[in-house]
Amino acid sequence: MTVTIYDVAREAGVSMATVSRVVNNNPNVKPQTRKKVFEAIEQLGYRPNAVARGLASKKTTTVGVVIPDISNSIFAEVARGIEDIANMYHYNIILCNADKKKDKEIRVVNTLLEKQVDGLLFMGGVVTDEHNQAFRTSSVPIVLCATTDEQGAIPSVDIDHESAAYDAVSLLIAKGHRNIAMIAGSLQDPALGYARFQGYKRAMTEAGLKVLDEMIRSGNYRYESGVEAMNYFLESDNRPDAVFAATDEMAIGAIHAIQDHGLKVPDDISVVSIDNTRMASMVRPQLTTVAQPMYDIGAVSMRLLTKLMNKENVEQTRIVLPHEIIQRKSVAPV
Amino acid sequence: MTVTIYDVAREAGVSMATVSRVVNNNPNVKPQTRKKVFEAIEQLGYRPNAVARGLASKKTTTVGVVIPDISNSIFAEVARGIEDIANMYHYNIILCNADKKKDKEIRVVNTLLEKQVDGLLFMGGVVTDEHNQAFRTSSVPIVLCATTDEQGAIPSVDIDHESAAYDAVSLLIAKGHRNIAMIAGSLQDPALGYARFQGYKRAMTEAGLKVLDEMIRSGNYRYESGVEAMNYFLESDNRPDAVFAATDEMAIGAIHAIQDHGLKVPDDISVVSIDNTRMASMVRPQLTTVAQPMYDIGAVSMRLLTKLMNKENVEQTRIVLPHEIIQRKSVAPV
């Protein structure tokens, strides 16, 4: 039924080993023989079985990637970077959504390992002890992508969220704003939510400004939570004159909340955030935001992983990519 | 080094077959034996090798999905639907971007087949003869996802783009608009761009309205091309009073172009589109659009694929999912 390497060998009048050699581009084959084999392959419509090859060679040329949610554009962009580089190095990608649920994350890491992936890219929220435990049983390299572990024991590629937040808030301060609110993410999330909050705090403190509890609301990174949080600020008696949102989406929510209250951005209230998703230039006013190089994070982490899988010597296993503030139209001088 | 089923068997004092049985949940094992085996597994930290299993059983419990671009939110949403259902049926996903490039599409289909996926989900633009050729050599089922072949020979799940467009334009007409422009996609793309254009034409014609060349511009489905196209209309001497855009993104571009010209949506010009991406409710005014159930398209096509892989009898192999017009704030009566 299915044609195997053996059939090709018979058809070409050579041994399996020889067929294997030509399929794998081993130079030790006489051109003439190579030709015969190719003809037989063509003739029979032979398609190498990658599973058998994987079993025999102990390499599958596929890497597993666990991602919180592929339908979230931030992660989708990272995934695209991963895929492009993987492709370039002839790896395929097994993609698993894990929704930032610890149990699911650990489960998929295990099934990925069972599938004998040659390496693992882990994109998630927190890296707990249980994660480390699961990672430790892996015989293949793992790199954290768009996150880091606190001990810095595992190779990772990310931006410095704290300093990105610091820069965003500092811009606001430089423009003369003093009464600056923050729409934060989850403060339980050390790699992102909390780090961005820390950056806000540091910028405020260094500028001699007070960090007031009532000027901080936590959202879930999404649009709706941005409008909710902003509505809260709008209705408080100490209305901020600028808002720093932990994500573009929440910032856009905030902008609309402000506009729906009959106020103007940036004339009445300035807004700045982090991410620089495509949407940032698809709002009016266009969003001033700190660009997170998501595609590059994916690309660089995949590249790092290829080196690790290749057992190359890598000096830097903890890579921090630079961020950049993109000034558009949502921030005004006071 | 790596612990195999054989090691577990020895440790537990049973045969490989028995270990295999307990790992695969075969009921024919005495509870006591099962327990012994589990202990040995635990002890040794045994992790079944899915590649070996795949070779022996000729099933990999993974399906391949070829997708144009995972960083495009439309496709990402489909992918999420696929993943969720795949997960539910214990399949994993190998994801390959193919950028709607025919060569790349065919190449990845082949490598996916080499990897012995149990089934294939194909999301792409046009399905050419060459595609069909590649599909035909497959011994595993294939379903087209968010596209169809013209002959209808291959199982597929999609919406009826023509009628979605028809409904969108008809809404405009019902509201009293007569001078309706269209920002189309690629008219070379039969499954989407052209079908949506056909729907526009039919709605116009049936209403006794003229389809004017100068009222139609082609974009590339993206935001920028929406603003470009709209600018063209805005500067022409026959300004439309309503615009139908083939995608939300282009519609949002159009809205901003209109606003940047000092006009109002929908007061001066109404805008309607197709997609209902999350962004549709993240613009002001919120976008009236035809909802394309992307998640469901992914979910349903994966479900269909599971049935096919299972050799179940399926009556309907060409599924057309319903669309629905979502009226928000971008369309006004004249």
Add this chain to the structure above:
DNA sequence: CTGTTAGCGCTTTCAT
């Protein structure tokens, strides 16, 4: 309920 025994389709020494 459990064990024996062939493979699955390929890679990889080791010879020649």
Add this chain to the structure above:
DNA sequence: ATGAAAGCGCTAACAG
């Protein structure tokens, strides 16, 4: 430059 043969780790009859 090529072939023979031993696995890779597991499943699936088959036998008992």
